[in-house]
Amino acid sequence: MLSHERIWRAIDRLAEAHDLTPSGLAKRAGLDSTTFNKSKRFASDGRARWPSTESLSKIIEATGASLREFTNLVDGAGGNYTQSITSADAGLAEPSRPYHMTLRDVPVVGMAQAGGGGFFDDAGFPAGQGWDQVQLPGADADNNTYALEITGDSMLPLYREGDVVIVSPTASVRKGDRVVAKTIDGEVMAKILKRKTPTSIELSSINSDYEDRSFAITDIEWMARILWASQ
Incomplete structure (x- = not known):
């Protein structure tokens, strides 16, 4: 299931995979350096803020990831480029499947x-x-x-x-x-x-x-x- 927590966690993991902070990932993609800061993820009244599809598209392009690779991170895959995603990681009743970034x-x-x-x-x-x-x-x-x-x-x-x-x-x-x-x-x-x-x-x-x-x-x-x- 796509959730606020999972989408922000995927952004953090994509940054980590390229030895970047969320701020560094934003700058690499040509965005404002504060775009992915923790303070940007919730409004002052506590409402969840979601990243825009434009910003997601830019970080996927800037890192060379594919959309499938990013959605795997949303589903729960961790690590850098080679990862096994288990059904427990993804929250799915599916057999384990390989996650590989060439x-x-x-x-x-x-x-x-x-x-x-x-x-x-x-x-x-x-x-x-x-x-x-x-x-x-x-x-x-x-x-x-x-x-x-x-x-x-x-x-x-x-x-x-x-x-x-x-x-x-x-x-x-x-x-x-x-x-x-x-x-x-x-x-x-x-x-x-x-x-x-x-x-x-x-x-x-x-x-x-x-x-x-x-x-x-x-x-x-x-x-x-x-x-x-x-x-």
Whole structure:
């Protein structure tokens, strides 16, 4: 049964699985750091407050979990990535069943490397061998997914210098998505897709100190969608 206690416990367990506090999980998902604080879970008159579906969607995306994996946590699964859920844990009269979150190694590329020649092909895929590796949780990403280490502060406070974002050159990109784009001049930037037309692309920054950027479509060598971030 879905209950107020179980949904908040699942959020806490998802945070723990990624070595985060509830506040850290909120920040990783681009939410206010107090979103999941204990004080937010009940109103001043004692009424239960529930997290929004939007905030749940964002933390699932930010951690690379699937909806099934999160609902397993709601049902009572604990631990990090591999867990047996018993009928007692889930409160169900069912046999034990395995709970498993897949881990996969993906290459890690620095933004300076991404801007240099010879490190990527024309479609935005890392070229060659010998890259550092990072483990990607979740089984939903395609085989072309890779990791990019952030430099600069144009996406503060969402992404900081040294954060690693997981990107997919093959994922569809829509208005409002977080993206990494490379220009034909070799500039690589993490931005938000503000607008895309057949002839132009507009990108915006989270950090208000940075102005929006506009490019002719022919000036963008490739653009990849950010799936989630690992701080």
